[in-house]
Ligand SMILES: Nc1nc2c(c(=O)[nH]1)N[C@H]1C(S)=C(S)[C@@H](COP(=O)(O)O)O[C@H]1N2
């Protein structure tokens with residue numbers, strides 16, 4: 001099929017020749033001769049600045065909100081909310097929409113009373129105020145944070161007909177703070193100090209053992225998030241950002257960094273965040289988030305509502321190992337793939353946006369995206385994942401997502417076996 005030229009974008013029918021399909025209403029309507037009529041907002045003064053000391057989205061965007069799954073946490077205290085990826089235009093997740101995951105609710109931490117203790121196998125233990133931490137040389141970097149339970153409900157079978165609820169336990173933000181290495185250097189680590197245990201000050205006291213090599217590499221003690229202070233949900237006033245690694249090691253409401261020789265094997269590392277495999281063995285310390293991608297348009301929340309013709313397939317890809325190298329998109333359930341266009345910036349351990357022009361013929365289709373990262377890792381199918389992990393794990397579902405487009409334009413979450 002020859003691709004229609006730009007003027008005919010919405011008129012697939014004419015270009016498709018034999019497979020004639022009615023041109024969309026938009027293409028059929030007569031050429032406009034005058035601009036749209038004035039609406040009420042054109043004939044009156046708009047709202048003054050003092051109406052909104054802190055800006056809010058348009059009231060017409062009120063459906064763009066975080067959502068949660070009531071049966072996941074009946075008490076609502078050890079809970080998670082999901083980012084509406086279907087409404088995220090680019091790679092940055094807005095602060096008010098950034099997914100939340102916590103084990104005991106969001107604490108209200110007073111920054112004046114905040115202290116960070118650095119202790120254990122260090123030459124000079126530290127007790128730092130927030131102001132003191134902010135005096136050190138700083139960095140600002142864009143990284144995603146993804147909970148490894150993202151997609152957990154989809155392990156046994158396609159279950160939730162929603163992009164937000166199957167993929168929304170991820171967010172991507174610009175994090176500003178001081179490198180963890182800077183603070184560890186200040187405390188002076190002993191040569192045999194190979195592990196760090198960050199602990200949160202919330203009721204859950206979340207703690208995870210982190211190998212020193214990662215701590216000295218790219219971890220950030222962050223106080224800034226997308227142009228403002230961290231949100232309470234994200235760990236105000238200070239969180240650890242561990243780029244590319246499981247969300248749970250990104251300890252929020254930070255209060256202590258212990259330095260030691262061995263991992264601590266905390267409760268979080270035995271009852272949580274280890275995975276019972278098909279052979280009965282338990283797998284722990286699976287830190288890195290493997291490469292993953294998903295088509296964000298169309299998706300169950302965003303069907304093809306304007307009939308056959310041109311659409312742009314849009315999506316997001318990321319890898320905890322490095323950069324996105326390329327994304328391939330299939331329109332036939334994974335038989336054939338074509339390379340999508342990647343939008344800049346393409347950053348390390350960061351979301352990358354991809355697009356592909358799509359002339360929909362109005363017939364049912366199975367669309368997928370598959371990312372390859374710069375280490376050569378290729379996003380696997382759910383069938384490949386099931387072979388190693390079995391059918392009932394919780395974590396690490398980075399499988400290729402299939403969306404089924406129906407002739408009506410509706411989109412469903414399906415799994416191909
Ligand atoms: N102190 C503390 N830090 C925490 C948690 C917590 O319950 N307490 N939850 C972790 C989990 S499981 C995840 S996935 C990430 C989620 O980060 P977010 O809420 O900023 O999206 O925070 C992590 N850091």
Ligand SMILES: [Mo]
Pocket residue numbers: 101146147148149247248
């Ligand atoms: Mo998590």
